[in-house]
Amino acid sequence: MAKQILIVDLKREYLDKCSLFDCGNPYINGFLNSTNALNPDICHTYLLIGIEDQNDMRNNNFEIIGFFSLTTDVVTTLERENVVFSGGAIRIKMFAIDNKYKKKKINVSGEQITYASVQLKICLDIIESISNKHIGATYIVLNSTEEGKNLYLNKGAFEILDEDDDYKVATIEEDTDCFPMYRQIRDEDYY
Amino acid sequence: MNYISERTTTFVIPRKKLEKLRNKKPTKEYMREKEALKKARCKDSEFGEYVYNITSL
Numbered sequence: 001m002a003k004q005i006l007i008v009d010l011k012r013e014y015l016d017k018c019s020l021f022d023c024g025n026p027y028i029n030g031f032l033n034s035t036n037a038l039n040p041d042i043c044h045t046y047l048l049i050g051i052e053d054q055n056d057m058r059n060n061n062f063e064i065i066g067f068f069s070l071t072t073d074v075v076t077t078l079e080r081e082n083v084v085f086s087g088g089a090i091r092i093k094m095f096a097i098d099n100k101y102k103k104k105k106i107n108v109s110g111e112q113i114t115y116a117s118v119q120l121k122i123c124l125d126i127i128e129s130i131s132n133k134h135i136g137a138t139y140i141v142l143n144s145t146e147e148g149k150n151l152y153l154n155k156g157a158f159e160i161l162d163e164d165d166d167y168k169v170a171t172i173e174e175d176t177d178c179f180p181m182y183r184q185i186r187d188e189d190y191y
Numbered sequence: 192m193n194y195i196s197e198r199t200t201t202f203v204i205p206r207k208k209l210e211k212l213r214n215k216k217p218t219k220e221y222m223r224e225k226e227a228l229k230k231a232r233c234k235d236s237e238f239g240e241y242v243y244n245i246t247s248l
Contacts, residue, residue, distance in 0.1 A: 001247040002245065002247055003244065003245065003246070003247075004233065004242055004243065004244055004245065005242075005243050005245055006236070006238050006239065006241055006242040006243065007239070007241035007242075008238070008239070028195070054236075054237065054238070057238055073202070074202070075202045075204055075209070076201075076202065076203050076204075077203065077204055077205065077206045077209060078203060078205065078206075079206070083203055086204065086206075086209060087209075089202070092195065093195070094195050095194045095195050096194060096195070097194075104248075105248050106245045106246065106247055106248060107245060107246035107247075107248055108224075108227045108228055108230075108231045108243065108245050109226075109227040109228075109230040109231045110227065111223060111224055111227035112248065113224050113227065113228075116194070117224060118224075118228065118243075121224055121225055121228050122228065122241055122243075125228075125241075126241065129240075139202075141202050142195060143195060143196040144194060144195065144196060145194060145195065145196045147194065148194030148195065151194060152194075154218075154220075154221075155221065155224070156221075157215065157217045157218070157221055159208070159212065159215075161202065161204060177196060178196040179196070180202065182202060182204060182212075183212065183215075184212045184213070184215070187217050187222075187225075
């Protein structure tokens with residue numbers, strides 16, 4: 001039973017743990033086990049892990065609960081039919097929870113919260129920290145699946161870019177569903 | 192569980208929608224969970240900034 005959860009950067013030495021991760025989607029599982037997840041030209045990958053005590057971490061005795069990968073992006077807007085820069089963005093490129101932890105809740109300071117919501121809140125916190133300390137950015141963007149949509153809307157305060165909005169979509173795979181979503185990085189006014 | 196689509200999107204968002212974002216207030220539930228995580232954060236852990244005390248249910 002995990003007593004602590006923590007975020008660690010994905011490292012090569014954790015790849016044996018990654019091979020046990022199963023979110024139910026071969027593409028996402030494959031990504032975590034590929035060199036892309038470790039490639040700083042592509043993204044930075046964070047693992048959410050659970051431990052009973054700190055010795056577990058020292059002894060490499062832990063399980064991956066979920067992971068997410070971040071990269072950079074840009075949000076533009078239309079002005080007199082020209083696409084103009086609106087703000088820098090951080091893209092949640094990957095976000096997945098292992099099937100074992102899907103819909104499971106944990107007690108966090110008296111609140112019962114699902115692992116997915118916990119991981120999302122930590123992910124948003126890390127993004128805000130990156131933006132405050134390292135690179136200035138205004139927005140967070142992602143492409144959700146149908147099953148992930150409610151998590152981002154209800155637990156992440158994201159907006160859906162409606163189909164009738166003027167946005168451009170370039171697809172890699174035609175048969176996948178896709179809900180482009182966005183939000184500001186900061187919940188409150190920073191200034 | 193897969194939460195992210197395999198598609199890639201270039202975001203072109205109408206200006207009025209971006210302006211609307213500035214006035215958006217997060218829900219009470221969102222803020223409650225955010226606060227709970229803040230409280231559960233374990234300071235001075237040797238494993239970095241993002242360590243949280245939890246109880247499995």
